[in-house]
Amino acid sequence: MIRLHIVFVTKYRRKVLNAEMLAFLRSAFAGILSDWRCGLIEFGGEEDHVHMLIDIHPALNISTLINNLKSASSKRLRRQFAEHIKMFYSKPVFWHRAYYVGSVGNVSLEVVRDYIDRQGSPDRPRKKSNQSA
Numbered sequence: 001m002i003r004l005h006i007v008f009v010t011k012y013r014r015k016v017l018n019a020e021m022l023a024f025l026r027s028a029f030a031g032i033l034s035d036w037r038c039g040l041i042e043f044g045g046e047e048d049h050v051h052m053l054i055d056i057h058p059a060l061n062i063s064t065l066i067n068n069l070k071s072a073s074s075k076r077l078r079r080q081f082a083e084h085i086k087m088f089y090s091k092p093v094f095w096h097r098a099y100y101v102g103s104v105g106n107v108s109l110e111v112v113r114d115y116i117d118r119q120g121s122p123d124r125p126r127k128k129s130n131q132s133a
Contacts, residue, residue: 001055003041004062007100008050008070015047016088021081025050028076032069036060044117051115053104062101070095 010016017025022045030040033054042053056065074094078085085094 001039002058003104004052004054004056005100005102005104006052006054006066006069008073009096009098010048011089011093011096013048013096014088016085016094017045017047017050018084021077021084022050024077024080025073028073029069032072036065036068038065042117066099066101070099 022043025045026040026043029043029052033040037057038060039055040052041055042051044051056062074092077094078092
């Protein structure tokens with residue numbers, strides 16, 4: 001198995017995700033990954049992005065899996081939280097087309113878990129942009 005750290009960002013980095021949606025996504029991603037014979041190890045997120053730590057078989061095409069995770073989760077979210085999402089998006093979009101994926105073979109599982117668990121916590125504030133309007 002290969003262990004991957006994956007990050008998906010909402011379209012236009014809009015702060016659309018709430019606690020209920022994050023819980024829903026955890027379950028949705030676990031189910032989708034199970035269908036691919038993969039495993040969701042850790043999950044965490046904030047209002048505008050999610051992190052996952054997953055195990056996949058080395059023979060799987062990572063980009064195909066990622067695209068399936070994004071499209072299937074987007075469809076499920078838009079069906080389950082249609083009214084909430086309409087406040088942020090008028091078109092049937094949810095995730096930004098880009099994503100991050102990296103192998104985590106060179107760090108301990110505890111390091112990645114700590115990073116994911118600390119997303120959105122008070123002791124790890126988000127960095128402010130130095131650009132002025």
